[in-house]
Amino acid sequence: MSDLPFGFSNRDDDDARKRGEEPGGPDANNPFGSGGPGAGGFDPSQLGQMLSSLGQMISGMGQPGSAASGPVNYDIAKRLARQQLGASVTPLTSGATSAVTDAAHLAELWLDGATTLPAGATKTAAWTANDWIEETLPTWKRLCDPVAEQISGMWTAQLPEEAREFAGPMVGMLSQMGGLAFGSQLGQALGQLAKEVLTSTDIGLPLGPSGTAALLPAAISEFSAGLEQPESEILVFLAAREAAHQRLFGHVPWLRQQVLGAVEDYARGIKMDFSALEEAAQGIDPMALSDPSKLEEILSQGTFEPQNTPEQKQALERLETLLALIEGWVEVVVIEAVGDRLPGAGALAETLRRRRGTGGPAEQTFATLVGLELRPRKLREAGALWRRLTADAGMEARDGLWAHPDLLPDSDDLxxxxxxxDSVIGGGTNAFDDPLAQLAATEARERDEAERKRAASGEPDSDGPDLGKDSDKS
Structure with a gap:
């Protein structure tokens, strides 16, 4: 295989194939052959034709401009996403908008008694799928640009020095091709996601504008059609979930940056499997890339799938843990707020949990593009931990853990x-800074547990029947 990125093929190898010979030889990896430019290798006279061919392809898929000059062509992404929606997007009615506003207001009232965090949304909105694409695109840019920049730099880094000096204009064309490639895949993912999402925080990331609680009535109606609960109750339940997310992201100052920053940090270590690029490029004439179907063929083979390094796997685990903690907290708070008021709340929570757990084609596409799965793996464990904290330590101690990222449980704690x-109950959040307090709390709980076991077994105990309930025990 040559060391050239996709779109290039070694001419000596091509000629060998035409003669029915095996490609290779001492100069197989030299794009200029043994005699330099023009000496039986790369023909400089073809550079203009190749640039022209690439220019035609780029013009055919989207006019280059300021939006197309970055690592991702977001014009293409937006266009493809909207094309997927087609004529299926219906305008919002005044009734749908009013229903969203009323549901959000009721949800906020109910949430006041279930968390110490005040309302975080300053605006409630009803969105169409097209609105979701438009309103969330700035956040997608922040998430996708670091990955695309990293991989785009790898493309040019793989060019031999002679090729970089000789084919300077080609490097710019390659960057534009990379932008088209990422824009194409992102557009496919966003178009599918726009059909599926129910709220602005439905996939766990704070995608919408800060302080805006948004629901998508058309998607909610479609989602409700296969469930037993009335659509009005489902709307209130989803409004409560959206409002809980907004409370968390609105009043935990570090959280939004921590979540989005984790994706950016993950992107800095992206590696590409260039052998896949080379394999995809074998036998493809650069002149043939004027046909967009060739580019789509390469994309469909997973050519741009990033490769996880050990450091990235650790970063991914941290991100998944944080997403699980967010989703688990939201689930517990919402059930506490609406559980007695909406009889089907538990079933709805389980439906949404399974929906997140299984994912769909849109999440799989995004995982291929960015290397991330958008669903937390330990959601059930996180929910169980938050429920136990609420029961054993109280609402204030539970919500107080969001004061600093170091106070939150890690993956092992889940x-x-x-x-x-025990550490939280023993001394509140300050116990994290006082190991003696943690030790004393642990010893006290061990004594309580031993006394409960003795009482259950019927053994006599001098402390009487109410062991473990004394006022001097924490």
């Missing part, structure tokens, strides 16, 4: 929450 919960 698997074995007992020690973490």
């Amino acid at each position: 698997d074995s929450p007992a020690g973490f919960i």
Whole structure:
């Protein structure tokens, strides 16, 4: 295989194939052949034709401009996303907008008694799928640009020095091709997601404008059609979830940056499997890339799929844990707020949990593009931990853990929450800074547990029947 990125093929190899010979030889990896430019290798006279061919392809898929000059062509992404929606997007009615406003107002009232965090949304909006694409695109730019920039730099870094000096204009064309490639895949993902999302925070990321709680009535109606609960109750339940997310992101100052920054940090270590690029490029004449179907063929083979490094796997685990903690907290708070008021709240929560757990084609597409899955793996464990904290430590202690990222449980705590919960109950959040307090709390709980076991077994105990309930025990 040559060391050239996709779109290039070694001419000596091509000639060898035409003669029925095996490609290779001492100069197989030299794009200029053994005699330099023009000496039986790359013909400089073809450079203009190749640039022209690439220019025609780019013009055919989207006019280059300021929006297309970055690592991702967002004009293409937006156009493809809207094309997927087609004529299926119907305008919002005044009744749908009013229903969203009323549901959000009721949800906020109910949430006041379930969390210490005040309302975080300053605006409630009803969106169409097209609105979702438009309003969330700035956040998608922040998420996708670091990955695309990293991979775009790798493309040019793989060019031999002679090729970089000789084919300077080609490098710019390659960057534009990269922008088209990413724009194409992002557009496909956004178009599918726009059909599926129910709220602005439906996939766990703060995608919409800060302080805006948004619901998509048309998608909610379609989602409700297959459920037993009335659509009006489902709307209130989803409004409560959206409002809870907004409270968290609105009043935990570090959280939005922590979530989006985790994706950006993950992107800095992106690696590409260039052997896949080379394999995809074998036998493809650069002149043939004027046909967009060739580019789509390469994309469909997973050519641009990033490769995870060990450091990235650790970063991914941290991000998934944070997303699980957010979703688990929202689930617990919403059930506490609406559980007695909406009989089907528990079933709705389970439906949404499974929906997030299984994912769909849109999430799979985004995972291929960015290397991330948008669904937390330990959502059930996170929900169980927040419920136990609410029952054992109280609402204020539970919500107080969001004061600083170091106070939150980590992935190991989700698997074995007992020690973490003990540390919170033993001394509140300050116990994290006082190991002696943690030790004393742990010893006290061990004594209580031993006394409960003795009482359950019927053994006599000098402390009487109410062990573990004394005022001197924490």
